[in-house]
Amino acid sequence: MKPSSFEYHRPTTPEEAAELLTRFGDDAKVIAGGQSLMPMLNLRLAAFEHLIDIARLTELSGITQDSGSVSVGATTNQATIGRSATIRRAVPLLSKATPLIGHFPIRTRGTIGGSVAHADAAAEYPAVALTLDAELEALSASGRRTIQAAEFFTGIWSTALRDDEILTRITFPVWEGRIGHAIAEFSRRKGDFAMAGACVAVKVDENARVEKCNIGLFGLGPVPMRATATERSLVGCSIDALEVREIGHAAVSDLRSVPADLHGSAAYRTRVGATMVARALTSALEEAIDD
Numbered sequence: 001m002k003p004s005s006f007e008y009h010r011p012t013t014p015e016e017a018a019e020l021l022t023r024f025g026d027d028a029k030v031i032a033g034g035q036s037l038m039p040m041l042n043l044r045l046a047a048f049e050h051l052i053d054i055a056r057l058t059e060l061s062g063i064t065q066d067s068g069s070v071s072v073g074a075t076t077n078q079a080t081i082g083r084s085a086t087i088r089r090a091v092p093l094l095s096k097a098t099p100l101i102g103h104f105p106i107r108t109r110g111t112i113g114g115s116v117a118h119a120d121a122a123a124e125y126p127a128v129a130l131t132l133d134a135e136l137e138a139l140s141a142s143g144r145r146t147i148q149a150a151e152f153f154t155g156i157w158s159t160a161l162r163d164d165e166i167l168t169r170i171t172f173p174v175w176e177g178r179i180g181h182a183i184a185e186f187s188r189r190k191g192d193f194a195m196a197g198a199c200v201a202v203k204v205d206e207n208a209r210v211e212k213c214n215i216g217l218f219g220l221g222p223v224p225m226r227a228t229a230t231e232r233s234l235v236g237c238s239i240d241a242l243e244v245r246e247i248g249h250a251a252v253s254d255l256r257s258v259p260a261d262l263h264g265s266a267a268y269r270t271r272v273g274a275t276m277v278a279r280a281l282t283s284a285l286e287e288a289i290d291d
């Protein structure tokens with residue numbers, strides 16, 4: 001199928017893109033890599049009179065490391081993130097998540113900003129942003145603002161971005177010390193969206209006790225989520241005493257809106273989610289004590 005007709009705009013600056021969004025309001029949509037938007041337009045699940053192409057705005061692309069954080073421009077494509085030595089070293093969870101997104105040709109076009117703004121509850125990057133307490137910068141004609149990842153994902157394919165805002169960059173804190181990061185997911189075929197998945201970032205102190213542990217869940221509700229009660233319960237525990245299978249079950253025990261479809265019931269997905277938490281926690285702890 002073909003999309004309904006639209007007027008194509010290619011602004012030369014992010015500010016011009018934001019002005020176009022303000023001018024055309026609900027009739028306009030930003031397009032970046034097009035890997036989610038184009039299928040929706042082609043299938044006529046969505047239609048817009050104006051498409052504002054931000055893919056070639058160089059100001060929105062690139063990876064920069066400052067003291068304590070790494071910023072990734074919204075139009076940086078997923079393949080570039082997967083190849084980045086800076087990301088591998090400073091934000092290893094983002095690096096590990098990247099090969100799980102679709103297939104390589106999709107990652108050469110798909111952008112981090114598109115993935116996070118699209119906010120599929122089963123997508124990897126939104127879960128990584130939430131797990132690492134990333135900060136998201138939004139630009140509109142009236143200026144810039146920062147949104148915490150914990151406040152960004154508001155519902156199914158919905159975010160705190162206003163219709164007149166563009167996501168410009170995502171900033172990840174760099175974890176230091178005895179740290180480990182892991183992502184585990186289950187999908188029916190390689191490259192498919194996950195049926196259930198988990199991200200873990202853990203920091204261990206010199207006595208092999210958990211100092212900090214962030215657990216993100218994806219594919220298990222309308223938005224990516226944190227298992228905050230389980231995270232808190234782990235702080236101060238000796239890693240030798242941790243029962244990862246029990247922790248996995250605890251992390252998913254409070255979930256109330258697990259999706260059910262022809263691929264799996266809510267109960268099945270919940271069990272898979274528990275296993276993914278246990279696997280990711282095991283890998284992250286192994287990495288932390290190897291440091």
Ligand SMILES: Cc1cc2nc3c(=O)[nH]c(=O)nc-3n(C[C@H](O)[C@H](O)[C@H](O)COP(=O)(O)OP(=O)(O)OC[C@H]3O[C@@H](n4cnc5c(N)ncnc54)[C@H](O)[C@@H]3O)c2cc1C
Nearest residue numbers: 030032033034035036037102110111113114115117123167
């Ligand atoms: C076959 C296939 C398999 C896939 N598998 C996976 C997978 O396993 N995991 C996964 O996470 N993804 C998967 N994807 C989706 C892919 O990762 C997309 O790249 C991503 O979801 C959207 O990025 P994009 O740059 O292509 O965004 P686009 O498709 O261009 O845009 C998506 C949405 O985000 C908005 N948007 C884009 N950029 C911005 C911005 N900077 N500011 C504000 N709004 C913006 C657009 O307006 C649109 O609503 C798959 C896609 C395909 C086609």
